[in-house]
């Protein structure tokens with residue numbers, strides 16, 4: 001019997017384990033010196049003078065970014081329907097409404113036309129999602145949003161590191177960009193996220209709101225000149241800080257970002273080369289000047305494949321190959337569907353993509369042999 005090939009696995013080496021153990025032995029395990037160092041290194045990696053504000057998830061980061069922008073009841077935030085629910089749920093945390101829009105057929109990123117058509121006098125922000133790690137067409141999105149006074153918060157959960165027009169995602173000139181370090185992302189801290197912004201007001205507000213609305217963070221309290229017991233609460237904040245154990249792990253993972261990306265690029269190239277000719281729509285590569293983070297490799301079954309998506313997933317599973325679907329679009333989930341009275345016909349591109357898509361396993365720890373087995377199995381099932 002073949003061994004099971006999981007859909008995703010984190011890539012944790014001895015260096016990560018040693019760094020976390022050293023943190024545990026240091027006596028400082030919550031937010032402290034490792035977290036300050038992680039933020040500094042992350043901001044330096046991106047360059048462009050951005051600030052990096054760590055949080056315990058990308059969901060928390062997107063919540064804080066929208067909060068810092070002053071989004072609240074009566075406001076509308078435009079979100080592509082083909083995303084994880086976190087992108088839209090943070091809008092509801094603040095009492096605002098998520099306006100779901102369709103995606104582009106080739107890239108599966110937010111459709112500029114759909115974005116434009118969804119704008120109302122209440123539109124306050126748009127949240128482009130760099131789907132799978134492919135950057136959205138940010139120049140056009142930013143130009144249009146700025147012309148209408150609409151803020152931009154990028155969901156870059158899949159896009160570390162990715163480049164658009166020669167610049168790293170995180171430095172493209174939006175109001176904030178949020179990365180995820182969830183276990184299956186391109187780098188991980190177990191759970192974690194990073195808000196990146198070049199707007200000092202957003203940075204300052206997010207730093208306060210991530211830790212109970214306290215105006216000096218915990219670490220500063222113990223190193224500054226003021227008495228260590230003193231702090232001031234300036235707002236009813238949240239508990240979204242990242243631990244030093246997570247940051248110690250993140251620092252080591254960050255140091256491997258280039259190696260991880262090179263491996264994913266090689267794997268994506270191999271899939272694209274060896275799956276060509278099958279009745280599949282293969283994922284779009286980044287245009288010249290841009291670079292795909294290749295968090296996901298999403299194929300779509302073409303009608304002539306003669307097999308339904310669910311059946312293909314079952315057959316791959318029978319061959320002990322794990323897959324996933326990114327995503328069941330938000331308009332199909334009971335909460336979003338009923339709250340906004342949505343039907344699939346409003347999102348023809350995302351809905352058709354959903355019905356045809358399978359995410360293939362692709363992660364740095366996956367062996368060439370295992371990838372070969374996925375390719376051979378697909379060839380067997382689709383020819």
Ligand SMILES: *Cc1c(COP(=O)(O)O)cnc(C)c1O
Pocket residue numbers: 056057058059060083084086087129155157158179180181182192193
């Ligand atoms: C993973 C993910 C998130 C949420 O990230 P967390 O760090 O788990 O909160 C948000 N959006 C997208 C597109 C994701 O894939």
